[in-house]
Amino acid sequence: MIALLDANNFFVSCERVFRPDLMNKPVAVLSNNDGCLISRSNEVKALGVPMGAPYFKYKEILKDHNVAIFSSHFTLYGDMSGRMMDLIDSLVPRIEVYSIDEAFIDLSGVRDIEALCNHIRNLIWRSLGIPTSIGIAKTKTLAKVANHYAKRVPAFKSICYLKEDPRVDQALKLLSVGEVWGIGRQITKKLEGQGILTAYDLKRVDPRCMRQNFNVVGERIVRELNGVSCLELEDIEALKKSTQVTRSFSKTITELDELRSTIATYATRLGQKLREQGLVTKNVMVCIRTSKFRASDPQYANSHTMVLPSFVGQEGQLDLFSRHVEEPFQSEKLWEALDLVNKRYGRGTVFSAACGKGLTWKDQKKHLSQPYTTSWHHLPLVFAK
Numbered sequence: 001m002i003a004l005l006d007a008n009n010f011f012v013s014c015e016r017v018f019r020p021d022l023m024n025k026p027v028a029v030l031s032n033n034d035g036c037l038i039s040r041s042n043e044v045k046a047l048g049v050p051m052g053a054p055y056f057k058y059k060e061i062l063k064d065h066n067v068a069i070f071s072s073h074f075t076l077y078g079d080m081s082g083r084m085m086d087l088i089d090s091l092v093p094r095i096e097v098y099s100i101d102e103a104f105i106d107l108s109g110v111r112d113i114e115a116l117c118n119h120i121r122n123l124i125w126r127s128l129g130i131p132t133s134i135g136i137a138k139t140k141t142l143a144k145v146a147n148h149y150a151k152r153v154p155a156f157k158s159i160c161y162l163k164e165d166p167r168v169d170q171a172l173k174l175l176s177v178g179e180v181w182g183i184g185r186q187i188t189k190k191l192e193g194q195g196i197l198t199a200y201d202l203k204r205v206d207p208r209c210m211r212q213n214f215n216v217v218g219e220r221i222v223r224e225l226n227g228v229s230c231l232e233l234e235d236i237e238a239l240k241k242s243t244q245v246t247r248s249f250s251k252t253i254t255e256l257d258e259l260r261s262t263i264a265t266y267a268t269r270l271g272q273k274l275r276e277q278g279l280v281t282k283n284v285m286v287c288i289r290t291s292k293f294r295a296s297d298p299q300y301a302n303s304h305t306m307v308l309p310s311f312v313g314q315e316g317q318l319d320l321f322s323r324h325v326e327e328p329f330q331s332e333k334l335w336e337a338l339d340l341v342n343k344r345y346g347r348g349t350v351f352s353a354a355c356g357k358g359l360t361w362k363d364q365k366k367h368l369s370q371p372y373t374t375s376w377h378h379l380p381l382v383f384a385k
C-alpha cells in the first residue's frame with residue numbers, strides 16, 4: 001500500500017501557524033509580484049474565488065469579505081515543508097517528496113496502516129500546526145484518487161483508505177476522467193470524445209489501446225487504476241528537463257533599456273536556480289507578453305530562444321562571464337562566492353552590471369509576513385498570562 005500525504009491549503013496553513021487569530025477566517029496567498037491567488041483557505045474557496053484568479057480583479061470582493069491577504073513567502077513555506085518532510089521521514093520506512101506539500105509514503109510491511117497514518121497526521125498537526133489529508137491505496141494513481149476524497153468528504157476525517165475493489169470502483173465512478181493524476185486537458189478532451197467520462201471508464205480501457213492512442217504514460221495510468229503498481233517511488237524523480245522564472249510585472253514596462261535589465265535580473269535568478277539544482281543548460285528562452293487581463297490594451301507576445309556559446313561538461317556550470325572555457329572551475333568558484341554573498345546579505349547584494357536599473361524596482365510584496373522560522377530577529381513572540 002502507498003499513501004499520499006498532502007497538506008491542506010499549504011501556503012495559507014503556513015501563514016496561519018504564526019497568525020492563530022486567522023484560524024477559521026478567510027485567508028489567501030498571492031503569487032510573485034502579488035499577481036494572482038495561489039492558495040485559498042476553504043472560506044475563500046466558498047466565496048467562489050477561483051484558483052489563479054488575478055488579484056486586482058477580485059480585490060474588492062476580497063476586501064468586502066475581510067479576507068486576509070499575504071504575499072507569497074517561499075522562504076517560510078520551504079522551511080515548513082522541510083520540517084514536515086523530516087517528521088514524516090522519521091516515522092516511516094520510505095518517503096518520496098513529490099512537491100512542496102505532498103509526499104508519497106511506502107507502507108509495505110506496516111501492520112496497522114490506518115493507525116500509522118492517523119499518527120502521522122496528528123503529529124504534523126501537533127508539532128507544526130499544519131493540517132493534512134492522506135489517501136491510501138495500492139498504487140500512486142489510486143492514492144491520489146483517495147486523497148481527493150480525503151480532502152473533500154468530511155466523513156473520512158481527512159484519511160481515505162481505498163482498500164478493496166467495490167470501494168475503489170465506487171470512488172472511480174464518481175471521479176471525472178480529467179481529475180485523474182497525469183491526465184491533462186488535451187487527453188481529457190480526446191477521452192471524453194470517445195465516451196470515457198469517469199475514472200472508472202478509464203480503468204476499463206485496454207491498456208495497450210491506451211498506449212497506441214496516447215503514450216506509455218497513459219498505459220501506466222490505466223494499469224495503476226487497476227491496482228497494478230508501475231510507477232516506482234524513485235522512478236518519479238526523473239531529471240528535470242527545464243526550469244523557469246516567470247513574473248507578472250507590477251507596472252507596465254515601455255522602455256527597451258528597462259526591459260533589458262529586467263530580463264538580465266531574471267536571467268541571474270535563473271542561473272542561481274540552475275546552480276542550486278546542479279543543472280546545466282544549453283538553451284535559454286525569453287518570453288514576454290502584455291497583460292491578458294487588460295483586454296482593452298493592444299496585445300503583444302513574443303519569444304526568442306538562444307543557444308549558449310559555451311557550456312561545460314555534464315556536471316559543469318554555465319559560463320556567463322568568461323570566454324575562456326578552459327577555466328571553468330574559476331568561474332564556478334566565482335558564482336559560488338556570489339551565491340553565498342547574496343544568500344547571506346540578501347538577493348541583489350552583488351549583481352552583474354547588465355541588471356543595471358532592473359534591481360531598483362523589486363517584486364511587489366506588499367503583504368509579506370515575517371521570516372518566523374529562518375531569522376533570529378523575527379522569532380515569534382509568545383506572551384503567557
Ligand SMILES: [Mg+2]
Pocket residue numbers: 006007008009010101
Ligand atoms: Mg496541498
